[in-house]
Amino acid sequence: MSAPFPHRHLTGIYGLQPHEILFLLDEAEQWITLNRATTKHDDRLSGLTLINAFFENSTRTLLSFEIAGKRLGADVVNMAVGQSSVKKGETLIDTAVTLNAMRADMIVIRHQSSGAVQLIADKVDCPVLNAGDGRHEHPTQALLDALTIRRRKGRIGGLTVAICGDILHSRVARSNILALTALGAEVRVVAPPTLMPTAIERLGAIPFHDFDKGIEGADVVMMLRLQNERMDGAYLPSPREFHALYGLTMERLERAAPDALVMHPGPMNRGVEITSEVADHPDRSAITEQVEMGVAVRMACLDVLTRKRRGVEGWA
16 A cells, blocks of 8 residues: 655645645644644654755745744754855755765755756755745645635635736746646636746636736635746836736725635735735735644645655555
8 A cells, every 4th residue: 555645755736646735735734733732842753854955045934844843853954055055156966965965854945946956856865845946836835825725715626716916937826726726726827918927728727917807706816926036027017007907905805706815925015916904804814824834734744754764654
């Protein structure tokens, strides 16, 4: 009998079966309960070393993985890439070989180049988890988003989810499209023509350029940040014009389903893709809940991916 999650690494949602995605979501449920308890600790990863190698700046994702690792009892090391030999010209392969020689039990990687995480995964002996690579994927963000939706809506199958904003540069959008369509949701992507990838339909998403039509009747409206750091050209006239055409306001939200859930992976550009009134709405916004689900999902992934290494029965 094969393990319910037979993959050695988690480099993306692409290639995962629906039941494997659901398995990770189900595993995360127990950690939500632990994280809400007074004593937030479990020793199952005691004695294991987790390296967080973030080649790209991050606050919430790095902190989330650090908390996840520590709550499971692992020794967590955050690699300060800004002070590392990478700045001195060390290649990515050299870095991978160095990390491998340190006998890490799990490596979490964020990198500005698409495919960099897979490159490292191919060179090391331990499980590797993708915390975001370029425009490619951000699998744990998609998992925490799916978990948030399932807990708030009771299901994912049959829902209409509108992902809006900078689709072109968003690894979050790509991973969410793959995860949510696999679980039976209708996924719409809403963006101006300059921020819409070509042939996005191949991933199973339905493209819209008109924001109001794109969110009409949607059960979930997920806003994305304008990723100015990845834009190397004039994609937009101005943030002000973007807000006028594609910003989510309470008035615009009325076009979605009456109980539509509002989501955002963060960090938010308030007043650009979303207003504070919407982002902070006590009933409609699930943004802070997404952050909470992130820790639980990352705990589940760290647990599952190290089970074979720990000799857990059924994972040999």
